[in-house]
Amino acid sequence: MGTLTLGCFSSLVGSKSLDFTLKLAKAAADKGHKVNLWLSGNATVVGKNHQKHLKDYSTGEKPVLELLEKGVEICECEACALARGIQKPDAIPGVQWNAMHWYLAKIYSSDRVLHIGGE
Amino acid sequence: MGTLTLGCFSSLVGSKSLDFTLKLAKAAADKGHKVNLWLSGNATVVGKNHQKHLKDYSTGEKPVLELLEKGVEICECEACALARGIQKPDAIPGVQWNAMHWYLAKIYSSDRVLHIGGE
Amino acid sequence: MADIKCAFVIQRPPYKSETSTLGFTHAISYQVVEMLLEDGQNVIPTVCMVGEGVLNLIKDQKAMENYGVTSIESHGKNSLLVDLDILVCKEDLDGFGIPEDRLLDAEDMGADKKLQIVPYSEIQKAMESANHLLFF
Amino acid sequence: MADIKCAFVIQRPPYKSETSTLGFTHAISYQVVEMLLEDGQNVIPTVCMVGEGVLNLIKDQKAMENYGVTSIESHGKNSLLVDLDILVCKEDLDGFGIPEDRLLDAEDMGADKKLQIVPYSEIQKAMESANHLLFF
Amino acid sequence: MKLGVFVNDYKSTVDTVERLKADKLGLIFVQNGVYHATLKVNGKPCPLLDKTANLYALAEDLATRGLTDADVDKRVKVVTYSDVVDLIFNDYEQLAWL
Amino acid sequence: MKLGVFVNDYKSTVDTVERLKADKLGLIFVQNGVYHATLKVNGKPCPLLDKTANLYALAEDLATRGLTDADVDKRVKVVTYSDVVDLIFNDYEQLAWL
Numbered sequence: 001m002g003t004l005t006l007g008c009f010s011s012l013v014g015s016k017s018l019d020f021t022l023k024l025a026k027a028a029a030d031k032g033h034k035v036n037l038w039l040s041g042n043a044t045v046v047g048k049n050h051q052k053h054l055k056d057y058s059t060g061e062k063p064v065l066e067l068l069e070k071g072v073e074i075c076e077c078e079a080c081a082l083a084r085g086i087q088k089p090d091a092i093p094g095v096q097w098n099a100m101h102w103y104l105a106k107i108y109s110s111d112r113v114l115h116i117g118g119e
Numbered sequence: 120m121g122t123l124t125l126g127c128f129s130s131l132v133g134s135k136s137l138d139f140t141l142k143l144a145k146a147a148a149d150k151g152h153k154v155n156l157w158l159s160g161n162a163t164v165v166g167k168n169h170q171k172h173l174k175d176y177s178t179g180e181k182p183v184l185e186l187l188e189k190g191v192e193i194c195e196c197e198a199c200a201l202a203r204g205i206q207k208p209d210a211i212p213g214v215q216w217n218a219m220h221w222y223l224a225k226i227y228s229s230d231r232v233l234h235i236g237g238e
Numbered sequence: 239m240a241d242i243k244c245a246f247v248i249q250r251p252p253y254k255s256e257t258s259t260l261g262f263t264h265a266i267s268y269q270v271v272e273m274l275l276e277d278g279q280n281v282i283p284t285v286c287m288v289g290e291g292v293l294n295l296i297k298d299q300k301a302m303e304n305y306g307v308t309s310i311e312s313h314g315k316n317s318l319l320v321d322l323d324i325l326v327c328k329e330d331l332d333g334f335g336i337p338e339d340r341l342l343d344a345e346d347m348g349a350d351k352k353l354q355i356v357p358y359s360e361i362q363k364a365m366e367s368a369n370h371l372l373f374f
Numbered sequence: 375m376a377d378i379k380c381a382f383v384i385q386r387p388p389y390k391s392e393t394s395t396l397g398f399t400h401a402i403s404y405q406v407v408e409m410l411l412e413d414g415q416n417v418i419p420t421v422c423m424v425g426e427g428v429l430n431l432i433k434d435q436k437a438m439e440n441y442g443v444t445s446i447e448s449h450g451k452n453s454l455l456v457d458l459d460i461l462v463c464k465e466d467l468d469g470f471g472i473p474e475d476r477l478l479d480a481e482d483m484g485a486d487k488k489l490q491i492v493p494y495s496e497i498q499k500a501m502e503s504a505n506h507l508l509f510f
Numbered sequence: 511m512k513l514g515v516f517v518n519d520y521k522s523t524v525d526t527v528e529r530l531k532a533d534k535l536g537l538i539f540v541q542n543g544v545y546h547a548t549l550k551v552n553g554k555p556c557p558l559l560d561k562t563a564n565l566y567a568l569a570e571d572l573a574t575r576g577l578t579d580a581d582v583d584k585r586v587k588v589v590t591y592s593d594v595v596d597l598i599f600n601d602y603e604q605l606a607w608l
Numbered sequence: 609m610k611l612g613v614f615v616n617d618y619k620s621t622v623d624t625v626e627r628l629k630a631d632k633l634g635l636i637f638v639q640n641g642v643y644h645a646t647l648k649v650n651g652k653p654c655p656l657l658d659k660t661a662n663l664y665a666l667a668e669d670l671a672t673r674g675l676t677d678a679d680v681d682k683r684v685k686v687v688t689y690s691d692v693v694d695l696i697f698n699d700y701e702q703l704a705w706l
Contacts, residue, residue: 002697007508009396011130011161016253016639016669017616019305023668027689033697040400041392042130042161048204055308056259057202083176085167085209100403104417105410107506108378112696114614114703115508117393121599126372128260135389135541135571136518138441142570146591152599159264160256174444175395219267223281224274226370227242231598233516233605234372236257247606249526251618253672254640289526290618293643296674304668311674335648340674362531366511371604373526383704385624387520389574390542425624426520429545432576440570447576471550476576498629502609507702509624 002111003034011042022063029070038103039076047076047095068094121230122153130161141182148189157222158195166214187213245368248291261374262313297342315344318351381504384427397510398449433478451480454487514602517543536564548581612700615641634662646679
């Protein structure tokens with residue numbers, strides 16, 4: 001079993017890159033791999049609580065809670081979240097808030113890194 | 120003097136399309152034109168209160184308040200906001216919430232329409 | 239007062255950004271715009287599919303099954319159901335090798351409207367006759 | 375334990391999305407990563423600018439004046455100041471006709487490092503010798 | 511039609527702009543669209559500049575990218591936001607963002 | 609290097625992929641990248657398919673777009689998320705998202 005670190009910058013709604021990231025994280029965790037997930041840029045919206053799941057829109061809250069239960073470590077960029085008006089009390093419990101070096105530190109001990117950059 | 124209706128889907132941070140929209144709205148209002156602004160998709164984040172203005176990031180709250188003061192009508196797509204975890208109490212006071220027909224109704228009586236679509 | 243005509247030009251592929259979905263949903267909302275207008279006033283969108291935008295119309299999209307979201311196909315079908323004109327660029331379909339029988343229709347929903355596959359010159363005309371253009 | 379090398383490949387133009395800024399800021403954070411690692415462990419990014427990514431390096435960017443945000447130039451300068459290697463693809467600069475004297479440096483901040491303009495083959499080598507690739 | 515097109519990106523928009531026709535066509539280069547007005551690729555200016563005589567580039571977006579008036583192709587007029595508002599109301603009836 | 613490239617978009621990624629070299633190169637078509645594996649443009653399959661023999665397309669992203677296995681170029685293997693995890697750990701050491 002290996003360690004996979006995923007980074008994602010893509011926004012929650014519209015782009016399916018964040019959906020891809022969450023699904024890949026789940027598939028890897030289900031196979032017994034250790035998974036770390038770094039959310040930066042527009043992706044930080046996925047860590048917000050109270051997302052209303054309307055049929056026209058992707059939602060992140062449910063899959064994020066599932067991943068946390070499977071032991072996936074999830075951290076979002078604090079500055080990116082604050083800049084979008086998301087504050088600590090809005091965060092999904094269990095999602096870490098930290099700066100970018102968290103991501104690099106996870107990369108250090110990873111077998112594989114998939115960085116899903118900008119749009 | 121004419122009426123300009125602007126629609127924007129672009130996200131607040133990163134893309135400068137929303138900055139462009141807000142600046143153009145201001146320039147038109149400053150010249151005495153009537154301006155309407157419709158925010159949909161990722162642009163709805165601009166209508167959220169408590170945006171922290173960090174130097175690395177665009178911010179929408181201040182220019183939105185300025186536009187409201189100049190009499191610009193601003194409305195955001197309710198469904199798009201809810202899907203992003205933004206709820207009514209999070210809205211900047213004075214920003215309307217409505218559905219897409221608000222935009223079409225404003226278009227009806229506009230001399231010019233500039234629709235700034237997806238990324 | 240006369241109708242105001244708008245050309246909604248959808249030019250981007252599906253599911254990469256939200257824009258094609260929003261193109262259809264904004265067009266469909268013409269149905270209720272009268273709530274905010276005076277008697278006799280109306281806004282009439284014509285939807286034009288060009289470039290990679292034609293890829294939005296391929297039928298049997300399994301977006302709900304795979305991503306839990308309404309497919310763009312459904313939005314296209316709903317657009318036909320509310321009697322919107324949807325013009326599809328023939329040259330772009332041909333370029334991608336997409337035959338007409340791969341495209342959505344809304345017969346199962348009882349829609350009378352069908353997609354209208356037309357040369358680009360017809361789409362140009364629709365844009366010229368519109369009061370406003372909205373590119374998605 | 376050995377250093378882990380990462381190639382940060384910045385390939386998109388500035389100010390259209392956040393991605394080039396985030397590329398630089400993520401690279402710069404290598405400076406403090408030791409806080410979260412054991413003694414002797416480190417992560418060393420090499421920043422590679424290719425394609426439209428080279429446009430991020432043009433100097434005298436007035437982003438703060440016009441948009442109230444830190445310029446990407448500043449992030450590039452800060453990257454030099456913290457001794458990151460920034461490799462710039464010569465073929466892409468030449469293709470766009472951008473001479474070296476139009477590019478940023480961080481001499482005014484006292485940086486020793488300069489941009490390293492290299493053929494694409496050198497960037498390929500940097501990618502090959504990296505443990506991980508991150509495309510921005 | 512009198513069509514003002516806001517060209518806001520560099521690579522992806524050329525195809526659509528190429529096939530637009532209008533009695534009066536204006537191209538307003540904003541955001542990364544300003545590279546069309548400034549960069550020569552392998553020595554050649556952008557073919558979009560041959561499409562019409564009505565070419566504009568937004569000053570703020572040039573400056574933000576470290577570009578100066580000297581970089582701008584001579585056929586393109588550098589404009590402010592205020593100028594853009596006047597173009598919108600006085601010169602073009604339909605507008606497109608591409 | 610053993611490089612797995614996730615090609616996630618249709619138009620914009622070809623240039624960068626074209627010049628990547630690797631001892632072992634895999635192209636994994638996801639999201640709108642799956643059009644590279646399925647569409648012929650003016651009758652010609654995408655040139656990226658000539659770049660390596662290791663070609664994969666994500667089943668869910670094909671189905672989401674109304675595409676079937678019959679649409680996929682014969683050189684491309686249709687894979688699940690679970691297969692992608694195995695490709696990542698067993699076949700490629702470095703990964704890129706383009």
